[in-house]
């Protein structure tokens with residue numbers, strides 16, 4: 001029996017292209033794993049009314065962790081139209097499977113390292129090395145939304161002037177949820193010899209929810225006197241990050257701000273072709289590239305697989321296969337530095353799998 005059982009979830013769009021690429025390097029690394037395919041993605045929404053079928057969740061429950069490619073999400077109108085005729089008007093509503101996995105499995109850390117590998121022509125500045133900790137289960141992602149002001153809402157003080165046709169989305173932040181994400185960021189800083197943690201918020205406007213987040217952050221920071229702690233408003237942070245990315249090290253923030261800031265950080269190190277994610281809970285994790293499914297490139301084996309290959313590196317670290325993880329990162333760095341094999345985003349003409357092969361050849 002293999003040492004690890006890994007749920008293999010390519011999804012749709014370019015999800016298959018990039019996970020195929022990751023398998024090339026994982027196989028060449030000799031990872032002792034069994035990969036178990038799971039159905040997930042747009043087609044299962046259309047045919048079954050669920051892009052993340054229960055059988056996939058059941059299979060995942062029997063694995064050590066999961067590796068996920070990408071999934072197409074479309075707006076409500078299109079989603080409803082593409083649902084099989086026999087399923088229409090039966091109350092099915094589309095919800096992003098990755099968001100569901102994060103919440104169902106309590107994968108509360110979204111870890112997104114953004115490193116400018118030397119020689120990457122797409123680096124905004126050489127030497128950038130940021131790590132984003134995004135709270136992954138709460139905030140604006142709780143899915144409590146109303147198309148119109150819900151019944152009883154006007155009983156809440158301050159809502160009197162709200163027009164009846166206002167759509168409402170709730171944001172929820174708990175002290176416990178905040179403490180555990182901030183603590184993860186500090187523990188990471190200690191373990192990886194990082195100097196500073198910056199908490200990002202909008203506490204001057206979102207006074208309650210970000211008030212809770214910042215109170216928890218300050219409390220946790222006091223337990224780590226060896227690590228600098230500061231904070232910034234999300235808007236200013238967008239500006240400061242571009243102006244001086246070297247002032248930052250580990251960034252910790254709530255769900256939606258983390259979504260936004262991690263794309264910004266990814267762009268500074270080459271774009272979404274380089275952004276990798278770990279969705280990590282107490283004893284399960286799902287690794288994925290940060291990018292979406294880019295349906296127009298699906299099956300063309302054209303997109304950059306490095307984000308996904310770096311997600312595989314994160315998975316190896318999490319599994320405790322640190323030597324293999326380091327080997328893999330060094331191979332990625334070497335191929336980037338050499339600059340001979342590049343996908344279109346980097347100005348080259350190599351395919352997804354050629355780039356993966358080049359990385360595997362360096363192992």
Ligand code: IPM
Nearest residue numbers: 073096098099259277290292
């Ligand atoms: C991400 C993505 C997802 C998110 C989408 C696909 C729902 O943008 O992982 O950053 O918003 O979290």
Ligand code: MG
Nearest residue numbers: 259260263290
């Ligand atoms: Mg995002």
